[in-house]
Amino acid sequence: MEKNKLITAEEMGAPQNDARLMLGNEAVAQGAWEAGVRVVSSYPGTPSTEITEALARYPEVNVQWAPNEKVATEVTFGAAMAGARAMTCMKHVGVNVAADPIFTAAYTGVNGGLVLCCADDPAMHSSQNEQDSRYYARAAHIPMLEPADSQECRDFTKLAFQLSEELDTPVFIRLTTRISHARSVVAVGERDEIDVKPYRKDPMKYVMMPGMARKRHVQVEKREAFLAEAANQMPVNVVKLRDTAMGVITSGASYQYVRDALPNASTLKLGMVYPLPMKLIASFASKVDQLIVMEELEGLIEKDIKAAGIACEGKKYTGLQGELSVERIRSAVLGTPMPEAGPEDLPARPPVLCPGCPHRGVFYELNRLGLRVMGDIGCYTLAALPPLSAMDACLCMGASIGMAGGAERAQGKEFSRGTVAVLGDSTFLHSGITSLVDAVYNREAITVLILDNRITGMTGHQQNPASGREIHGEAAPAVDLEQLCRACGVEHVRVVDPFELKALEQVLREETARDAVSVIIAKRPCALLEKTTVPPYVIEGCKNCGACLKLSCPAIERREKQVVINPALCIGCGMCAQVCAFHAIREGRRPE
Ligand SMILES: Cc1ncc(C[n+]2csc(CCOP(=O)(O)OP(=O)(O)O)c2C)c(N)n1
Structure with missing residues (x-):
C-alpha cells in the first residue's frame, strides 16, 4: 500500500473519446468493461439487474447468472483470487445472502480486483425493506464508493478496481434506485486489457483458519487506517465553497437534490462513504456556520461526524425513511411548504398478475380451499392482494418452506394439513433447497408448491438454472426440479398444469393430507414467455355472479353492469371458463 499510488483526478477520468446517454447501471457496466473486468457473476434484483445484463453484451467478459448472491460472490472471489478482475452485482437484500463470503474476503484480500456492487432501494419501489448497505461497508471494513450520476458510475467503478488491487481488498460500489435507473451523459473510454495475474498458492492469505485470520x-x-487518511486527499470527495452560512455534507442522489433545493449552500460531496475523510470534514465544518448532513435512510455519516465532536444536524430534518427529494429538503431545511399531493380520489392501481399468468389459478384454488399460505418473493407475492388474498406471510427469498416448518413445530402436524409453502423456481433454487432438506430431515408434514414458470419473472425475465438457457440465451443444462426434490428425500412429488384447476384442487387436497413432506410442481411457462395461439375468450349469457372476477384477471372487466373480456388482453388461458358455473364463458372465434 504505497501512498503515492492512490488515484489522481486524471486517472479517474481516463482517456475519453465518446459520450453516451446511459443509465447509471449501464455506466457501471461500461466502467467495469473499461477496467478490464473478466468475470462477472450475479443474481438479479431490482434496481441492480441491468448492470449484469449490460455486461453480457461485452464479448470480452465472462458473464453468468448464479443461483444466488452468495454463490455469485464466491465465484467472483475465486476469479479475483486466481488473478482476474471480477465483479458481482446485487440488490441490497442480496448483500445479506452474500455477507458470509464478503466479510471474510475483507480479510483475505484479492489478487485481481474484486468489486461488489450493491443497489439500495430507498422508499422500497420493489423491495421488502429499506436496509442501508453502508452499514455493511463499516461492519466488514470494506471501502465503499457512492456515485452521484452516470458519469461517476463509470468513473467510480474504474476507480474501485484500481483501489481493490492497490489496497488488496474487495471494494463496494453503492447505488440507489435513482442513480441506477436515471440516465445522464457519460464520457466513455477504451477497454484496458489487464492481464490475468499469476495464481499463487498462499495459504497464509487465503486459508482463513483462526491462526491465519488473526494475522489478516x-x-x-x-x-x-491508511485509507481513512488517504480519503482526505482523494478527488472523489469534493468540497465546493459557496455561501458559507450553510454547508451540506452529502453523497449520491441526495447530492443532486441538495444542489436543486439549496443552490447557494456550500457542499462536501462524498464519493467515498466509507471510510470517511474526517480531516476534510472537520476542515469543511470549520468554514461554514451551520453544518447539515443530507443522507437517505440511516444517519451514519451524521453519527460519525457527531462522534468526532463536530456539531451537525441531519436526521432531525428528514427522518430515516424513504427517498429524499428537492421538495422534502426545501421543506425540512427552509420551511417551504411541500407541494400539494395529487388528487386523493384517484383510484389506486395496485400491481396485478398478468393475464394468463400461470400463478393465478394456483392462488385462486389456495384461497378457495381456505389454505394458509407461507409465501415467498416473486411475481406471485401479488397474490397477497385482494381478491386472491392468498398469502399469510412473506419474509425474504426462500423463507416460505422454513416458515411452514416452523409453524408446524409450533402448532403441530395437523396445522400442516391446512398450510402450503409457495415459492417460484428461481426462488427455490436461490435458497429454498436447504429448507426442503431440513423439512425432510426433521420429518415434517409440510406441502411445498413450486411455481415453475421457467424463468425469473419478477425481475424482468432472467434465465436461471432450471430454465434451460444461460444469460446470453444459449442452451444450458436445466436442473430437473422433480428429480432434485426426490434427491432431497421427498417421496411425494407431483407435477401439475396450473391451468387445470380441477386437477390442481385434487392434488392440493391429496398432498396436504399427507403425514410427510410433499412437493407439488405447478409447471407452465410465464405468460410473457410463450404466446398462446388460442383466440380470446368471450362471455355470453352472463348471470353477473362475479365468480370470474375472483380470478383477478386484468382481461376481465365489469363495464357498467356487464362483465366482459377485453380481447386485447385475454391470452386464452381458459381459467375463467373453468370457474363459471353457468358455462357462459367460452373460447371465442379466431379472427378471419
Ligand atoms: C436476496 C434477494 N435477491 C434478489 C431479490 C429480487 N427478486 C425478487 S423476486 C425474485 C425472483 C423471482 O423469481 P421466481 O421465484 O422464479 O418467481 P417469478 O417472479 O418468476 O414468479 C428476485 C430475484 C430479492 N428480493 N431478494
Whole structure:
C-alpha cells in the first residue's frame, strides 16, 4: 500500500473519446468493461439487474447468472483470487445472502480486483425493506464508493478496481434506485486489457483458519487506517465553497437534490462513504456556520461526524425513511411548504398478475380451499392482494418452506394439513433447497408448491438454472426440479398444469393430507414467455355472479353492469371458463 499510488483526478477520468446517454447501471457496466473486468457473476434484483445484463453484451467478459448472491460472490472471489478482475452485482437484500463470503474476503484480500456492487432501494419501489448497505461497508471494513450520476458510475467503478488491487481488498460500489435507473451523459473510454495475474498458492492469505485470520485482521485494520487518511486527499470527495452560512455534507442522489433545493449552500460531496475523510470534514465544518448532513435512510455519516465532536444536524430534518427529494429538503431545511399531493380520489392501481399468468389459478384454488399460505418473493407475492388474498406471510427469498416448518413445530402436524409453502423456481433454487432438506430431515408434514414458470419473472425475465438457457440465451443444462426434490428425500412429488384447476384442487387436497413432506410442481411457462395461439375468450349469457372476477384477471372487466373480456388482453388461458358455473364463458372465434 504505497501512498503515492492512490488515484489522481486524471486517472479517474481516463482517456475519453465518446459520450453516451446511459443509465447509471449501464455506466457501471461500461466502467467495469473499461477496467478490464473478466468475470462477472450475479443474481438479479431490482434496481441492480441491468448492470449484469449490460455486461453480457461485452464479448470480452465472462458473464453468468448464479443461483444466488452468495454463490455469485464466491465465484467472483475465486476469479479475483486466481488473478482476474471480477465483479458481482446485487440488490441490497442480496448483500445479506452474500455477507458470509464478503466479510471474510475483507480479510483475505484479492489478487485481481474484486468489486461488489450493491443497489439500495430507498422508499422500497420493489423491495421488502429499506436496509442501508453502508452499514455493511463499516461492519466488514470494506471501502465503499457512492456515485452521484452516470458519469461517476463509470468513473467510480474504474476507480474501485484500481483501489481493490492497490489496497488488496474487495471494494463496494453503492447505488440507489435513482442513480441506477436515471440516465445522464457519460464520457466513455477504451477497454484496458489487464492481464490475468499469476495464481499463487498462499495459504497464509487465503486459508482463513483462526491462526491465519488473526494475522489478516491486523492487515485489515492497517488498510482501513491508511485509507481513512488517504480519503482526505482523494478527488472523489469534493468540497465546493459557496455561501458559507450553510454547508451540506452529502453523497449520491441526495447530492443532486441538495444542489436543486439549496443552490447557494456550500457542499462536501462524498464519493467515498466509507471510510470517511474526517480531516476534510472537520476542515469543511470549520468554514461554514451551520453544518447539515443530507443522507437517505440511516444517519451514519451524521453519527460519525457527531462522534468526532463536530456539531451537525441531519436526521432531525428528514427522518430515516424513504427517498429524499428537492421538495422534502426545501421543506425540512427552509420551511417551504411541500407541494400539494395529487388528487386523493384517484383510484389506486395496485400491481396485478398478468393475464394468463400461470400463478393465478394456483392462488385462486389456495384461497378457495381456505389454505394458509407461507409465501415467498416473486411475481406471485401479488397474490397477497385482494381478491386472491392468498398469502399469510412473506419474509425474504426462500423463507416460505422454513416458515411452514416452523409453524408446524409450533402448532403441530395437523396445522400442516391446512398450510402450503409457495415459492417460484428461481426462488427455490436461490435458497429454498436447504429448507426442503431440513423439512425432510426433521420429518415434517409440510406441502411445498413450486411455481415453475421457467424463468425469473419478477425481475424482468432472467434465465436461471432450471430454465434451460444461460444469460446470453444459449442452451444450458436445466436442473430437473422433480428429480432434485426426490434427491432431497421427498417421496411425494407431483407435477401439475396450473391451468387445470380441477386437477390442481385434487392434488392440493391429496398432498396436504399427507403425514410427510410433499412437493407439488405447478409447471407452465410465464405468460410473457410463450404466446398462446388460442383466440380470446368471450362471455355470453352472463348471470353477473362475479365468480370470474375472483380470478383477478386484468382481461376481465365489469363495464357498467356487464362483465366482459377485453380481447386485447385475454391470452386464452381458459381459467375463467373453468370457474363459471353457468358455462357462459367460452373460447371465442379466431379472427378471419
Ligand atoms: C436476496 C434477494 N435477491 C434478489 C431479490 C429480487 N427478486 C425478487 S423476486 C425474485 C425472483 C423471482 O423469481 P421466481 O421465484 O422464479 O418467481 P417469478 O417472479 O418468476 O414468479 C428476485 C430475484 C430479492 N428480493 N431478494
